[in-house]
Amino acid sequence: MSNGKLFDIDPVPVTETCRHCEHRQRHQCGGSIIQYCGARKSNRTYNGLLKIKVTDQACPLFKKKVK
Numbered sequence: 715m716s717n718g719k720l721f722d723i724d725p726v727p728v729t730e731t732c733r734h735c736e737h738r739q740r741h742q743c744g745g746s747i748i749q750y751c752g753a754r755k756s757n758r759t760y761n762g763l764l765k766i767k768v769t770d771q772a773c774p775l776f777k778k779k780v781k
């Protein structure tokens with residue numbers, strides 16, 4: 715470690731949520747929409763992606779969606 719920091723991750727503002735993240739994916743399942751994260755994996759879902767809610771607080775992988 716050169717500068718005493720363990721990881722070089724920019725802090726995400728606490729006001730950000732998964733709603734405005736570029737990694738958020740919407741999957742239609744019957745009549746409902748299920749949200750997944752394209753950047754974080756899970757062993758508990760059929761497609762290997764982490765299931766999220768749009769109101770979840772943003773994680774360090776957050777990337778602001780540009781329109």
Ligand code: SF4
Nearest residue numbers: 732735751772773775
């Ligand atoms: S979990 Fe992190 S990377 Fe995934 S959609 Fe939410 S903020 Fe983005």
